Amino acid sequence: MSEQNANEVRREAFRAAAAAVDRFLERVGDPVPDELSKLGVASWNRFRSELARAVDLNLEMVRDAFGLYGTFLGPESFNTDRTGGQLTLGPVTPGSAAAAILWLHNFDADPISLVDLVGSRLTSTDGERIDDPGWSFTHSNPSVPARSAVPVLVEAVIPPGTGSGSYDGTISTTDGQAEPIDVRVEVTGIEPIPHDSW
Amino acid sequence: MVTSAPPFMVDYLEAVRSGVAEAVAASLPEGGPRRSLYGPLTEFLGRAGKSIRPALCIAAGRAHGSTTERVLPSSVAVELLHNAFLIHDDVEDGSVSRRGSPTMHAEHGVPIAINVGDGLAALALQPLTQNLGLLGSSMHNRVMAEFGELLRMTVEGQAIELGWRAENTVGLASEDYLEMVALKTCAYTTIFPLRIGSLIGSWGRADLSEVSRFGLYLGAAFQVTDDLLNLTGAEELYGKEIDGDIAEGKRTLMLIHLLSSVNRAEREFLVGFLEGERSSRSAADIASVRSMMDQRGSIHFARQYARALAEQAASAFDRVFGALPDGPDRRFLAEVVDFVVNRNL
Numbered sequence: 454m455s456e457q458n459a460n461e462v463r464r465e466a467f468r469a470a471a472a473a474v475d476r477f478l479e480r481v482g483d484p485v486p487d488e489l490s491k492l493g494v495a496s497w498n499r500f501r502s503e504l505a506r507a508v509d510l511n512l513e514m515v516r517d518a519f520g521l522y523g524t525f526l527g528p529e530s531f532n533t534d535r536t537g538g539q540l541t542l543g544p545v546t547p548g549s550a551a552a553a554i555l556w557l558h559n560f561d562a563d564p565i566s567l568v569d570l571v572g573s574r575l576t577s578t579d580g581e582r583i584d585d586p587g588w589s590f591t592h593s594n595p596s597v598p599a600r601s602a603v604p605v606l607v608e609a610v611i612p613p614g615t616g617s618g619s620y621d622g623t624i625s626t627t628d629g630q631a632e633p634i635d636v637r638v639e640v641t642g643i644e645p646i647p648h649d650s651w
Numbered sequence: 652m653v654t655s656a657p658p659f660m661v662d663y664l665e666a667v668r669s670g671v672a673e674a675v676a677a678s679l680p681e682g683g684p685r686r687s688l689y690g691p692l693t694e695f696l697g698r699a700g701k702s703i704r705p706a707l708c709i710a711a712g713r714a715h716g717s718t719t720e721r722v723l724p725s726s727v728a729v730e731l732l733h734n735a736f737l738i739h740d741d742v743e744d745g746s747v748s749r750r751g752s753p754t755m756h757a758e759h760g761v762p763i764a765i766n767v768g769d770g771l772a773a774l775a776l777q778p779l780t781q782n783l784g785l786l787g788s789s790m791h792n793r794v795m796a797e798f799g800e801l802l803r804m805t806v807e808g809q810a811i812e813l814g815w816r817a818e819n820t821v822g823l824a825s826e827d828y829l830e831m832v833a834l835k836t837c838a839y840t841t842i843f844p845l846r847i848g849s850l851i852g853s854w855g856r857a858d859l860s861e862v863s864r865f866g867l868y869l870g871a872a873f874q875v876t877d878d879l880l881n882l883t884g885a886e887e888l889y890g891k892e893i894d895g896d897i898a899e900g901k902r903t904l905m906l907i908h909l910l911s912s913v914n915r916a917e918r919e920f921l922v923g924f925l926e927g928e929r930s931s932r933s934a935a936d937i938a939s940v941r942s943m944m945d946q947r948g949s950i951h952f953a954r955q956y957a958r959a960l961a962e963q964a965a966s967a968f969d970r971v972f973g974a975l976p977d978g979p980d981r982r983f984l985a986e987v988v989d990f991v992v993n994r995n996l
Contacts, residue, residue, distance in 0.1 A: 459955050465825060467958035470871060474864050477842070480834075481688040481800060481863060526936040546716075546976060641716075 489580040504537055540607065540624070543639035549585075555624070557592075558602040566596045566600055569627040570605065575620035575638055583612060583620055586638065590624075617641050660990050663983045667709055667726070668702035670719070674727045678777050691759050692767050695749045696734060698750035703873075703991075705730045706983065708844035712863070714972055715852025716981040720787055722779035725794060725847045731778075732839060735771035736805065736938040738764055743813060744899045748892050779937045786851060793855065794847055801843035808835025815902045819926050821918075825956070829871055831902075836877075837870025844877075845869075849971075861971045868964035873991040875957040880994075883942060884949065897937050900925045904956060905949040909940070912947040961992045 463569065477495070486495045510595045545551035572588030587610030597603050616641050625633035656664070675696060683689055697775065705726035712722030740746070741754040742764055748754060756764035779798065783791045812829045816822070833842075846864045849857035881896045896903050910921060921943075924936055944950055965988050977980050 462952055462955040463959040463962075466956045467963060468866055469824075469826040469829045470963055473833045473871070474867050476830055477833045477837075477867055478863060480804065498829055498858050498859045499861075502856060505856045548976060590984055606702055 489502040523582040539635040539637055540638065541637045542607065542609055544641035545609075545611050545638065547611050547615040547640060550608050550610045552606060552608045555590075555605045555607045555634070556602045557597050557605055562599050564596050564598050570607075570624055571627050572624045572636065573606075573610065573633075575609075575636075577616070577618040577620045577640075579616075579618060581616055581618065581620075583615060583638075585611065585612070586620075586622070587612075588624075607636075611638065611640055614641055656990050656994065657986065659979075659982065661984055663710075663979065664702050664706055668700070670723065671702060671705045671727050671730050672696070674723055674778065675731065675774075678727070678774060687759075687763055688767060688770055691755060691763065692741060692770055695738065695755060695767070695770075698752060700730075700734075702730065703987070704733050705846045707841060707866075707987070708848040710974075710980040710983045710987075711845045711848030713848075714919055714975050714978065714984060715849055717848070717852035722787065722848050722851050724781040725798075725851065726779040726844070728775040728798065729839065729844050729847075730803070731771050731775035735768045735775065736809075736839065738768035738771070740809070742768075742775065743809070744895075744901070746892070746895060746899070748895075752881055754933035784792065790851065790855070793850060797847050801839050804834045805836035808820035808833070808838065811835065813904060816900050816925075816975055819922070820902070821910050821922055823902060823910070825904060825907060828904050828907050829900065832871050832874045833867050836874040837867050840873060841870035842866030845982060858960040858971070861967065863963060865967035865971045868960050868967055869988060869991060870990070872964055875904050875932050875953055875960065876992050877958065877993065878905060879950065879953055882944065894937050896942055897940050898932055900932070904953045905944050906940075908952045909944050909947050912949065913943065919941060919947040957992050961988050964988045 478567075485494050485500070489500060491498070539554055540555055542551035542553045561633070570588075570590040572586060572590075575583040575586050587604075587608075589608045591606040592603060620638045620640060622636050623633035624636050679693065705762050707787070708726040708729055709719060709722050713719065733868075737749060737868070738755045741749055742756045742761055748753050752758075755767055759767070771842065782794055786794065808831055812835055815831075842863050843866075845862050847857050849862045850859065878901075879898060882894060884893065892898075896910060897906070913921065921940065924932060924940060948964065965985075968985055968988060970979055972984050
């Protein structure tokens with residue numbers, strides 16, 4: 454068969470397969486409700502999937518907004534003389550990074566210099582440990598002005614192979630002036646492990 | 652047993668096969684008729700299959716983040732239904748060998764074969780009941796709806812093919828073939844195993860239309876390759892009689908191509924050949940049809956066609972699974988495309 458014929462076969466296969474897919478999807482019971490059909494929604498499955506993603510995204514934004522609001526108001530904040538609460542990162546899948554904003558509050562009348570932050574190892578309720586969570590702390594201000602607060606981006610990189618669960622640790626200052634703040638990293642999504650339970 | 656696949660695929664499929672076999676063994680009742688039901692049934696399940704269907708379900712589920720436990724019952728049900736279909740198909744097709752041994756009806760007679768097939772379909776319901784506790788009622792209902800579609804489409808696809816043979820339909824195009832294969836083969840071999848695994852693994856968030864697209868291209872490439880192996884494979888590996896599809900008058904892609912390529916006299920011969928029963932087709936006529944397929948380029952056409960389908964499947968894979976984390980399950984789904992068109996069994 455010549456090269457031209459091979460291309461013709463390829464085109465025929467593409468065309469026939471695309472038509473078969475269309476006919477299959479018509480059969481598979483994916484009827485679009487009338488109200489959505491009028492809005493141009495062609496596939497109920499696709500719409501449902503995209504809606505789920507949109508809800509996920511919105512929930513994440515709402516959660517982050519509340520997280521910021523909560524930390525700003527109080528218990529998760531920490532400074533030289535106040536502490537409490539817990540900073541939560543994630544959910545995150547193994548092999549990727551989780552991030553959260555930690556607000557450093559200064560309730561005093563004088564500015565304070567930003568001190569170096571350090572994160573501990575993380576331990577799950579099952580006793581599994583992440584010895585090196587790859588902590589990083591990013592901030593743009595060299596100090597915290599009086600009666601003010603600055604945000605610090607806290608990131609942890611969860612090593613591949615980490616099991617799912619809640620991992621607890623602390624973030625503290627290297628000079629020990631502030632009480633450590635509790636931090637929790639939610640590891641979720643099962644990283645595919647070869648034949649995990651055969 | 653898989654002998655023609657890369658080591659990774661061999662290991663993956665073998666792990667799935669043994670895991671599913673263990674789950675199936677646990678679901679078999681201890682009592683009941685042995686000689687006329689559970690004996691032949693167990694022997695049939697013990698014959699080495701590829702386990703590609705449960706593997707697709709498990710891989711799709713775990714690639715989306717599921718545990719094996721959550722997708723295993725559905726995977727077991729898929730495999731049991733597959734075996735039920737095989738036994739009934741062999742009766743309908745008059746096939747004599749399957750997985751290197753006599754077909755169920757050839758060994759035990761048609762009545763027992765049909766009943767064993769029914770028994771396997773009944774057993775397939777058992778693991779599905781576990782989904783209620785594992786997945787909750789809402790997801791359980793969605794999975795059951797998927798199985799309902801799988802069953803309906805499979806029998807509809809089989810009906811289309813049987814109708815073609817009963818009515819001696821000869822004016823078919825490759826579009827007709829793919830529409831039939833989408834229902835008869837792809838639905839239970841690739842599309843719904845992938846859909847069900849993705850549904851459970853993503854907790855309803857996967858785009859099942861895109862999953863179906865990948866499954867259809869993959870399943871169609873699988874079926875065309877299977878039809879090619881029936882003509883060109885080694886019987887000891889393939890496990891079924893070589894040229895059996897020609898003897899059965901099956902409307903394969905090669906036969907459809909041949910019918911559209913021959914001259915008038917040859918077409919008359921082919922129509923006459925296809926008109927009769929399987930028992931009326933002589934070995935010499937079967938060999939003639941096989942030879943015509945070579946001469947008219949039908950085998951080559953089908954190989955090119957299968958490669959084009961695999962190319963489409965690889966492209967669809969990127970859209971469906973490309974963004975998921977790397978791992979053995981995603982790797983299996985990527986490599987299974989090449990596996991289905993390059994296999995020799």
